[in-house]
Amino acid sequence: MPVQILLNLFIAALWMFLQDDWSISTFTLGYLLGLLLIWMTRRFFNEPFYLRRIWALIALLVLFIRELISSSILITRQILRPKLNITPGIFTLETTLETDLEITVLALLLMLTPGSVVIEVSEDGKTFYMHAMDIPDSSDMALRSKDKFEKAIMGVTR
């Protein structure tokens, strides 16, 4: 992926040299041209076309925002309810992700799922200890959405 981005920037710079025009619009045009060239020659690279990863990144961002909104709605409902009806507690959650970046992104996502806050990460980074607002509901929701998050994160990093 870094090779493709560098090549693309190189094509854009080359385009600016050829046009003899140093403006943002020429650079953008050259970059788009580079995208087209790399897409045409994508079978020469050993890795998939890098726009696919950028697309996965955008999907991850949309997921982030959706989780943030839904968890805010839930917490608002719980605070504004006339009689507090919560059963908080701490539960564990296992993950299969490995590198630091993946673990961090998963933790940030889990922190935004409705009603759960990561309290502690175990030493090897495989187990999350999370505090939940409503123990059966929130922990079920976190367990269910964990697979979705892991798939979305792996689409970006691997």
Place this chain on the structure above:
Amino acid sequence: MFDLILLISLLLISFAILVALYRVYKGPSMPDRIIALDSIGINLIALIAVFSIYMRSTAYLEAILILGILAFIGTIAFSKFIERGVAIERKHD
């Protein structure tokens, strides 16, 4: 009308800061106070954003990032101090 709405929201954010200050004063434990201080910092960011709309000036926008940085660093320092007794460690053990 628009200015009136902005003024009312400035007032409401100030009220939210006051409510959080009550938690800082009351808070049974130290982490309670830190959470309240953190949310005061976050509310101040919103206050500056609304205020810069009200003044129609982009001169205040640098303060948003600076306040965010300060609130974040303050929260980290406090929570590390409570957890380990020192804010900056000599060596990781």
Place this chain on the structure above:
Amino acid sequence: MKVNDVILQTVTKIVVFIIFTFAFYLFFAGHHDTGGGFIGGLWLHQLVLLYLSYDIDTISKAIPINYRTLIGVGVSVSMLTGLGSILLGFPFLSHTFEYVDFPFFGRLSLPHLYSLSLVCCLQLLVGHSQSF
């Protein structure tokens, strides 16, 4: 169970670059807009964030700056900027609005030099915590 700081350290790695770029921006914008004096503190904060999320030994290995040399350089630069006005026959540290024009990059004013020396001096605090 030992403390695992993965989340803090990874986020710090990303956030430090935002702070650092912003610090440079403020340093060059500060003389005509608001917030010029803030810059020393902001530089310092960037380092404090690193020291908070890692520890002193790791950071002094990762950023090999000798703070004592830096303080010496800073103090001497601020002295020299002050003495420069004496050479021209004005009182010590009198303010100039002379600009040095660089091709392509625009202009750099002389007060920038003085701020730079002050920033070096502000590293005193960090250097202090490192050397004891």
Place this chain on the structure above:
Amino acid sequence: MNESMIEIIVAILVLIGVALALISAFGLIRLPDVYTRSHAATKSATLGVLVTIIGAFLFFGLSEGVYSVRLILGIIFVFLTAPVAGHLICRAAYRSGVSLSKESVQDDLEPILGNEEERRAKNKERHHRSS
């Protein structure tokens, strides 16, 4: 887009943000212990600030043509750091032995880090050693 449309959109965004900030402040008062309060402080307060900053961004962008990069940096910064701050405070609270509220039904960390009295004693001893 004409002037009044922009003002209506920005006013709605700002009001949503302010309402979320107020609700999370009330949550700080109402909820029973540190851990549940951190839910209110990290989620709805963050969304409130984000919505307000997006309102400011749209206002300056649409009405004056100034698309401020500083505001986007601020959005990214708040988005990244607010959950981390919540996580760190919760961990500090648990390790220094702040008790869970009496409504709590489950605690999987207790067998690993010890119960409240042990944690409190360990934390006190750590503070003594470092000072």
